[in-house]
Amino acid sequence: MSIEIVNVGKRFGDFVALDDVSVSIPSGRLTALLGPSGGGKSTLLRIIAGLERADTGKVEIEGVDATRLPPQKRNVGFVFQHYAAFKHLTVRRNVAFGLEIRKRPKDEVRSRVDELLALVHLEQFAERLPAQLSGGQRQRMALARALAVEPTVLLLDEPFGALDAKVRKELRDWLRRLHDEVHVTTVFVTHDQEEALEVADEIVVINEGRVEQIGSPDDLYDQPANEFVMRFLGPVTQLGDQLVRPHDLRLSTDLTGTTGAAARVTRVTRIGFEIRVDVATTGGQPVTVTLTRNEFLALGIEVDSDVRVSLTPGSPTTTVSAPTQPPTKAPALTPTP
Amino acid sequence: MTSATLAPDRPAGNRRSVRGGLPLTRVSGLGLGVAMVWFSLLVLIPLAAVAVTAAGGGWDGFWRTVTNEQTAATIRLTVGTALLVTLVNIVMGTLIAWVLVRDNFFGKRALEILIDVPFALPTIVAGLVLLSLYGPGSPLGVNIANTRIAVFLAFLFVTLPFIVRTVQPVLAELDPEVEEAAASLGASRYTTFRRIVLPSLTPAIAAGAALSFARAVGEYGSLVLLTGNLPMRTEVASVRILSSIENDNLDSAAAVAVVLLAISLAVIVVLDVIQRRVMRRG
Numbered sequence A: 001m002s003i004e005i006v007n008v009g010k011r012f013g014d015f016v017a018l019d020d021v022s023v024s025i026p027s028g029r030l031t032a033l034l035g036p037s038g039g040g041k042s043t044l045l046r047i048i049a050g051l052e053r054a055d056t057g058k059v060e061i062e063g064v065d066a067t068r069l070p071p072q073k074r075n076v077g078f079v080f081q082h083y084a085a086f087k088h089l090t091v092r093r094n095v096a097f098g099l100e101i102r103k104r105p106k107d108e109v110r111s112r113v114d115e116l117l118a119l120v121h122l123e124q125f126a127e128r129l130p131a132q133l134s135g136g137q138r139q140r141m142a143l144a145r146a147l148a149v150e151p152t153v154l155l156l157d158e159p160f161g162a163l164d165a166k167v168r169k170e171l172r173d174w175l176r177r178l179h180d181e182v183h184v185t186t187v188f189v190t191h192d193q194e195e196a197l198e199v200a201d202e203i204v205v206i207n208e209g210r211v212e213q214i215g216s217p218d219d220l221y222d223q224p225a226n227e228f229v230m231r232f233l234g235p236v237t238q239l240g241d242q243l244v245r246p247h248d249l250r251l252s253t254d255l256t257g258t259t260g261a262a263a264r265v266t267r268v269t270r271i272g273f274e275i276r277v278d279v280a281t282t283g284g285q286p287v288t289v290t291l292t293r294n295e296f297l298a299l300g301i302e303v304d305s306d307v308r309v310s311l312t313p314g315s316p317t318t319t320v321s322a323p324t325q326p327p328t329k330a331p332a333l334t335p336t337p
Numbered sequence B: 001m002t003s004a005t006l007a008p009d010r011p012a013g014n015r016r017s018v019r020g021g022l023p024l025t026r027v028s029g030l031g032l033g034v035a036m037v038w039f040s041l042l043v044l045i046p047l048a049a050v051a052v053t054a055a056g057g058g059w060d061g062f063w064r065t066v067t068n069e070q071t072a073a074t075i076r077l078t079v080g081t082a083l084l085v086t087l088v089n090i091v092m093g094t095l096i097a098w099v100l101v102r103d104n105f106f107g108k109r110a111l112e113i114l115i116d117v118p119f120a121l122p123t124i125v126a127g128l129v130l131l132s133l134y135g136p137g138s139p140l141g142v143n144i145a146n147t148r149i150a151v152f153l154a155f156l157f158v159t160l161p162f163i164v165r166t167v168q169p170v171l172a173e174l175d176p177e178v179e180e181a182a183a184s185l186g187a188s189r190y191t192t193f194r195r196i197v198l199p200s201l202t203p204a205i206a207a208g209a210a211l212s213f214a215r216a217v218g219e220y221g222s223l224v225l226l227t228g229n230l231p232m233r234t235e236v237a238s239v240r241i242l243s244s245i246e247n248d249n250l251d252s253a254a255a256v257a258v259v260l261l262a263i264s265l266a267v268i269v270v271l272d273v274i275q276r277r278v279m280r281r282g
Helices: A041-049 A091-101 A106-119 A135-148 A165-182 A193-199 A217-222 A227-233 A293-299 B026-055 B058-067 B069-102 B108-114 B123-134 B148-173 B176-184 B189-217 B237-246 B250-281
Strands: A003-012 A015-025 A030-034 A056-061 A076-079 A153-157 A185-190 A202-207 A210-215 A237-239 A242-244 A249-252 A261-271 A274-281 A286-292 A306-311 A317-319
Touching (some): A003 A041, A015 A041, A015 A202, A030 A041, A030 A165, A041 A185, A091 A135, A091 B189, A165 A193, A185 A193, A193 A217, A193 A227, A202 A227, A227 A242, A237 A286, A274 A293, B026 B058, B026 B250, B058 B250
Parallel strands (some): A030 A185, A030 A202
Antiparallel strands (some): A003 A056
């Protein structure tokens, strides 16, 4: 195990940022700390980097107790959401900074920096100042700068949060491929579940200062440990007292069956390749079902059709704590004025 | 190399703005005209007039005036003390700005306001304050009247706010994450200050230093009471200029003024050069 976090707690005044958190982050993997804003995931990352000190607990990096080590001694690379570029230095000098202060020979610095600039595709921008780069380029520069000192772990705090959707997606794919090539233990913080599911080998879901679940993207999606994880990782709807994914529900026009619940279609919305069918059960509960276009056409239903709605066997469900709570992630009926 | 593909980046090349080439629009032409007229009326023409007056006695007259033993002594004292005070301000001003921005302590707001007092006070009032504190009747028992220390102290007093006030906003705007990034790359606090923070502050420090030097060179009101204006000892250039005018010797007053002007310009240029060096060295 590369990073061991044992019973770490952190408070800011009255606010509990982390409450007795224990996580093991495996070597050489890409791990995502996923959770809503203010949930404590950035604080955990900053504690690993030594930029914040834990009130209680222990942090171990590659077998070394780092709890009391200053950030300078931890040999971690840190990438900030807003780049934290050294504005007065060229791209080359930014990347070289960690090597220069280690007093490495000039030739070695030069060749290492060239190598890194090639890795992040910034060779032809070496003599520019950070202000002359786009956001995505700046973040790649920051990544090269962090990798220059050959860190044991690479930490990224919402690395793509300040970028627009298209660049975000590109950099996300690129980070995945870069990691497959460099293999440095990487931990990144994100509040975007799609980003975590797509990029990470392992996801740690953190909410209100606690770890909710740790697992691979498949584990988390298919076997959510609780209602929070289920809701946070994807769209949900409620059938009876069960929280389910809308695409795990089936509709049937055979009203003689006994599985599922009788319902009436209230609305049909087409969203690109999928069809969202809102139904209301006889008990008055609104349920959202997503179907593919072909499934929908085969059913031949329309608004006010009577159907039976049931769950595909083997689908993940969690029991809702408060049964009367309306579904939050997939707002069923949005009245149009 | 990664096999990753990215959106095509813009090819390398200097994105600096084109110099000269662009024709002015009507509005910007008018703006430039107004600015130049204003600048000429207030600065260029008066300066030229001083230079012309100084040249009135010919090169010999000018040279005789500025090499006159008493005059040269006032210039040496004024410029030397002003340089020394500026150096002290570079260190102390930056330090005070640092404390005001980075630390939280009781009375910070009060100190914020007090910093501006030497700037806001009419200089003759400052002179009176200094005289009553450090003059013959000093309640502290410190009498520095009629000494060169009095010149130094008066300069320090009136130039205190300049560097504090230029550095403070720049320091407040610095992104703490930049310093954290340097720390996680292994830089000690001193290295981070010298290589990351200081280069960001140097333009502000240089600007404040230039203001502080210029103010000191021309200072009159705050020191005239305390220094006694003793020829060859505590007489400064501004006092010398005034006494030349009082003796109806406008040429020599203008000559001293031109020397001060030239030295101030030189100091501003040197500060600019140093600032660029520090920024680039990083």
